[in-house]
Amino acid sequence: MPRDLEADQLIATIKQTNNGLVRFKCVGKITISNPENPIQSYRMAIAGRLNDHLRIDLFAPFGGAAGTVASDGRHLFLVLHASRDYFKKRFGNGSLRRFVKMDVTVGDLLELLVGRMPLDEELVPRITSGKVSDSRDVCLVNRWGRTRQWITLGANDRPLSAKWFDDQGRQVLSFVFGDWQVIDGFDIPVRIDLTAASGQTVSIRLDRYEANVPLDDGLFAPPPISS
Secondary structure, three states: OOOOHHHHHHHHHHHOOOOOOOEEEEEEEEEEEEOOEEEEEEEEEEEEEOOOEEEEEEEOOOOOEEEEEEEEOOEEEEEEOOOOEEEEEEOOOOEOHHHHOOOOEHHHHHHHHOOOOOOOOOOEEEEOOOOEOOEEEEEEEOOOOOEEEEEEEOHHHOEEEEEEEOOOOOEEEEEEEEEEEEEOOEEEEEEEEEEEOOOOEEEEEEEEEEEOOOOOHHHHOOOOOOO
16 A cells, blocks of 8 residues: 555654653552443552553452452463452463453553553554644554544644544444643653443543652562462
8 A cells, every 4th residue: 555654754753652661650540331330440550561561459449459460471360359369371462351341452551551552563554634623633544445543643743542443444442541641751641541342441540650660570470369
């Protein structure tokens, strides 16, 4: 396919967002909801190291640990403290579908948590509109010209939101960055909202964010709960 040079440059700029941010830790809140179940909210602590090391510790509303989801790049871990269950599986493509019921990977989530847009390197970018009200759109298409990702950019071409589509053009996932905070010179979202086609939503609020802090490898491979 012929290249859109303006779109190529725009995507190159997006890729450089917070380029020096490779490790972080923070606390915050995660809210999970879907049309069939009550809303669940947890306080949480997150640590991450790009591109595949992640740990999320969830705390029960009335205190105490509720669960841990982690990845050390080789395995995915799930620890449920109330039932003392412990699951460990090969990393594969790093999909978190089993945990959050939506098609998002560890790498995707880490990119979002450092304020960057997850991008598919095999797709070709196209500018889809001129600047309107300080925002513009760019889409990523496959070799047949079908849109697989639609990105909306705000002032200074900062990513604001995106939608993902399957091969049939059906929307499967979307996300929105909400508000921003500056941490050690990096622009970090205060809120990230993910929505799947099923209606499942995951909202993450980031507080007390620390950039490029030292993180021990053992943090990302939680052991079974001792008896």
